[in-house]
Amino acid sequence: MQEEKRGNCAMDLRGKRVLVMGLGLQGSGMAAARYAAQQGAQVRVTDMKSPEILAPSVKALAGLPIEFILGQHRDEDFIWAEMVIRNPGVPRTSRYLLLAQEHGARIEMEIGLFFLACPGRIIGVTGTRGKTTTASLLYEILRASGAPTMLGGNVAGVETLSLLPQITRETQVVLELSSWQLEGLEPHQISPAVAVMTNIYPDHLNTYSGMEEYAEAKANIFRHQTSEGLAIFNYDNPWTRRFGEEAPGQTWFGSLERGGSFARGSQELEPFLFYDTPLPGRHNRENILLATTTARRLGVRDEVIAETVRRFNGIPHRLHEFRERHGVRFINDSASTTPVAGQVALEAFNSPILLFAGGNTKHLPLELWPQRIVERCRDVVLLAGSGTDELVPAIQAEADKQEKNNPVRGVFTDFRQALETALELARPGDVFLFSPGFTSFGMFLNEFDRGDQFVAAIQAL
Structure with a gap:
């Protein structure tokens, strides 16, 4: 329909x-x-x-x-x-x-108007984490295949409705879709022809009544597909695995734990062959698996997929290594607005970590983030905020539990002062990781402004 x-x-x-x-x-x-x-x-x-x-x-x-x-x-x-x-x-x-x-x-909502007017095939990508990287990589793969392709949705600086004059029936339109945007599809009972769901973790619980309501907003990406629709889910995440069993269209799962992708109800595994990537961390391998599984379903040749993955260097503000100076690698992960994002960022590196974090809370569980901070960080410099107020005692409790020194070197209300302190602590061989784990409002316009200020300050050194 x-x-x-x-x-x-x-x-x-x-x-x-x-x-x-x-x-x-x-x-x-x-x-x-x-x-x-x-x-x-x-x-x-x-x-x-x-x-x-x-x-x-x-x-x-x-x-x-x-x-x-x-x-x-x-x-x-x-x-x-x-x-x-x-x-x-x-x-x-x-x-x-x-x-x-x-x-x-x-x-x-803008996205509802876009869906009603768009003549091309829409490929929607959602999830708590990884949707930007997955959508951007999928866009690059489809473009490399020679297909007319556009990228829009929840992408900073893109006016999605303004793309319409350039779209024909032959255009493949990759849209990153947030839970809030997906609410705009529900009144029209419409879903993208192709749906990709990376994972579901606690987020935006200051907006939704609980995890069920938040996850159901995400589920609009596949709920109104027909039997001809295509949906790809992360099998290793409990929420997306469950949704994959409910999807009305043709359904595929990607699983790092199983080592590849498979159709729902099938025992036949399509191996994951594309590990040659500059992107750090297990979570990025999950993103790559979902993007490549989708590209294969859409008929893109393996050699095009592999070559695109090899040269894909990631997205600004998302574990983006943008400079090395005096042996210190600087990573901008300012889009990290949840504790689980902060945790995943720490798990992506084996080098000594100097963590620059902090901000305001969305009332989400801290999960394993304090534990990973004490395990993996030599020094931690924090920006003040309501989230930081929750994190500081949790780090102290974890340091006591692990019988280690507390790595926190200060909480700062001034961004420049915090950054100067962190730079004084950096040593050759360090990963200087800006992964706040909380929202930015109050000190910055948004997480992108926060990341831009960080990058500009480091580039100016």
Whole structure:
């Protein structure tokens, strides 16, 4: 059913009063505003951030008939709207959205509008960890095969709706999809033709009522596929293994523990042959296995896959080694916003680690992160925040348990001072790992701004 819907029923916005809730700085809000204006809608944009912060986004939309209401949300704008396009970060329970619905407005998201209008084959990738790397690698493999291919979705700086004019029926569209974006597919009961799910770990539990609700939001990536759909799951993660048994389409599993991939219900294993990669860590081998399994199902030749994996150096802000100086390797893992991400980052290296971490909590369990910190880190420098307040006593307790010295060398409210302290501790042969494990808000605009500031400071040395 979703195949008939997709690409043939772009919503008619001509003359409609459309309110974009959340302009943001990463592309989604800008794309929604641009698209609605180009479709002939009356467009207003509202965002709680100040005009000064949002100036780059406003400038990018210069010349379009768009009204901006910044630094506040006004009830009158939500009562005025016939449609509200909400930013993925806006909770469904927002009183402003409820007010708009009470007055008859439809609530949409950029990604839902994109699915309805996109004529190409959509390959969606989701998961708590690894979705960006998996989607980006899959995009590079498909592009190397010669197929017309585009990358969008939850990718920083990409306006996904703005890709539509370049997409034909022959285009393969790889979309990284967050749980919030996938909520935008549920009202239309639509899923991508190809779905890839990397893993499910605790995340965003400050937004969702619990793991079940969070995981179910992710499950929209395959729930509405037909029997002709294709879905690929990580067999080694309990959540994604369970979802793989429920998927309505053709289903494959990738398993590092078993050493390859296999169709659901089959005992025949397709070996994992692509270990020749510059990417560190077991988690990246999982990402590669899922991307290569998907590429094989889509008919890409093994030699194209292998060559692409060999030259794929990863993604900025995700365990990205960007400099070596005086024998110290600098790693930017600023997209690490959960304790499990911090834990996985530590497990990716065998060299002595100087950890630069800390930030604000999403109320997630610390898991094995404090244990790995004491086991693997010689020195730890922390940025202040509510998450750091949880982590510091946990590290002390773990140090006592392991009968080791506490590696924490200080908690800092000033980023530059923290960085200078960490640099003084670095020695030749160290991995200088910036993997915060918590969110960035308060000290930075977002995790990308945080990573950019870190990289700029190190490059300036």
